[in-house]
Amino acid sequence: MLACATLTLAEGNNSAIEQNLTQTEKGLWEAWKARDAKKLSDLTGADLAFVDPSGKFTSSKADTIKSWTEPKCEIKSVDLSDGKASMITKDAAILTFKGVADGTCEGNPLGAVWATSIYVKDGDTWKMVYGFENPA
Secondary structure: OOOOOOOOOOOOOHHHHHHHHHHHHHHHHHHHHHOOHHHHHHOEEEEEEEEOOOOOEEOOHHHHHHHHHOOOEEEEEEEEEEEEEEEEEOOEEEEEEEEEEEEEEOOEEOOOEEEEEEEEEEOOEEEEEEEEEEEO
């Protein structure tokens, strides 16, 4: 038999958190577009892991940022929409959204993705610690 757990959502203004997480995520996408390793590092947590739309998994912050900043992608613009935040605890949240990048990676045109990012609060700052992208 599987054990079930009850999760109590954290108290607080969820729409303000949703806006903050969406803005942070947009910053990550803009930093990816610009290949800005410092900004990517600043916006992510120490235990970063990521699954890209092709299914490639990177299990460390260094490997993920390296993958994001390699010159394999030429991105003209990025856009995020349909963001929805779900609180796990007062210091952890999930952001689901649709992301679109206009450009190519390894010569292949990019399409829209449905994505999930997990954020943890580091002081007063939300940092992404896990991301998963699936072609839309």
